[in-house]
Amino acid sequence: MPTTNPIATSLPRDLHLSQPLPAATLTEILGGGQCFRWRRNASGVWLGFSGPLAVEVGQSTPTTLKIGLLAGSANDLRHHLAEDVDWIALADQLPWRTDPHLKRCIDAFPGLRILRQPLGETLLTFICSATKRIEQIARMAEALATRHGPVLHNSGRSPATPSLRGLPAWPMLATLSEPQLRACGLGFRARHVAGVARFLTAHPGWLEETARLDYPTARSRLVTLPGVGPKIADCALLFGCAHLEAFPVDVWILRAMRRHYGLNNWSDSQVAHFGRTHFGPLAGLAQQYLFAWERAQTHVSC
DNA sequence: GCACAGGTAGATT
DNA sequence: AATCTACCTGTG
Numbered sequence: 183m184p185t186t187n188p189i190a191t192s193l194p195r196d197l198h199l200s201q202p203l204p205a206a207t208l209t210e211i212l213g214g215g216q217c218f219r220w221r222r223n224a225s226g227v228w229l230g231f232s233g234p235l236a237v238e239v240g241q242s243t244p245t246t247l248k249i250g251l252l253a254g255s256a257n258d259l260r261h262h263l264a265e266d267v268d269w270i271a272l273a274d275q276l277p278w279r280t281d282p283h284l285k286r287c288i289d290a291f292p293g294l295r296i297l298r299q300p301l302g303e304t305l306l307t308f309i310c311s312a313t314k315r316i317e318q319i320a321r322m323a324e325a326l327a328t329r330h331g332p333v334l335h336n337s338g339r340s341p342a343t344p345s346l347r348g349l350p351a352w353p354m355l356a357t358l359s360e361p362q363l364r365a366c367g368l369g370f371r372a373r374h375v376a377g378v379a380r381f382l383t384a385h386p387g388w389l390e391e392t393a394r395l396d397y398p399t400a401r402s403r404l405v406t407l408p409g410v411g412p413k414i415a416d417c418a419l420l421f422g423c424a425h426l427e428a429f430p431v432d433v434w435i436l437r438a439m440r441r442h443y444g445l446n447n448w449s450d451s452q453v454a455h456f457g458r459t460h461f462g463p464l465a466g467l468a469q470q471y472l473f474a475w476e477r478a479q480t481h482v483s484c
Numbered sequence: 485g486c487a488c489a490g491g492t493a494g495a496t497t
Numbered sequence: 498a499a500t501c502t503a504c505c506t507g508t509g
Contacts, residue, residue, distance in 0.1 A: 215490060312491040318507065319490080369505025374492080411492045432490040449499080450491095473490085 193248035202244035253334035287471035304422030325366035374409020429457035
């Protein structure tokens with residue numbers, strides 16, 4: 183057995199986690215589809231982008247990540263990982279004591295977290311998510327970043343690496359033609375992105391204002407955007423706004439609620455209402471557990 | 485070739 | 498208010 187971990191040699195710095203994170207849980211957090219700019223290479227190292235952050239991450243122990251910062255700071259990473267939140271305690275507040283299936287999901291992915299992502303980026307990637315698989319959404323995001331995104335800098339410590347690009351901001355997206363967006367693989371979603379870009383650029387501060395509103399008010403505003411319905415609004419609010427009561431209902435959750443809660447023939451909005459009332463103010467965290475379980479059952483690779 | 489994929493919007497019933 | 502359908506594009 184080798185005594186040196188290859189990950190440790192290429193990633194110079196330790197990041198000590200506030201609570202243990204099993205490898206399967208980390209994989210679900212970074213690759214489960216709450217974000218689309220984390221990708222794992224063949225040797226198991228993750229390369230991730232979020233806002234100003236570009237970082238390589240490997241795991242050496244359940245409580246230690248090996249990191250190599252390419253842009254942004256370690257604090258940016260801690261913020262993105264929501265290290266300041268006690269996710270074990272939050273999961274304990276879910277109604278698992280009276281919900282055997284939920285308990286099973288929590289036991290399978292202990293420490294599951296909701297990443298903190300910039301609202302604008304979250305909105306963009308989830309508009310792109312409509313009827314696409316995670317892998318394909320990630321490719322759209324990568325194409326948008328590569329072709330139109332800003333070069334990321336490492337706060338002056340080293341020269342900027344031109345190949346490291348973040349997602350384009352909405353004002354930048356507003357300058358792109360629909361064909362340019364389609365060239366990034368967006369398909370019919372290009373019209374939605376172009377429409378939202380036009381609106382947001384014509385209404386500066388609208389998104390930041392929305393981020394300050396309570397969940398139902400923010401949701402009712404987001405669904406007025408082209409290409410943003412209840413599901414994408416809920417994803418934007420859960421992943422980009424820390425509204426943990428949001429309960430996005432997609433095909434996976436629909437299947438989970440049919441199989442394990444007997445909700446046959448319920449509409450999306452009925453299931454969403456059931457989820458918020460049954461799971462309570464942290465329904466979004468419960469949703470991630472249910473989602474992770476359901477995907478694991480179906481053995482999806484992407 | 486054809487169905488299907490982290491949905492949404494507009495038309496039809 | 499519930500139920501179709503078109504919408505791009507890659508993948509099996």
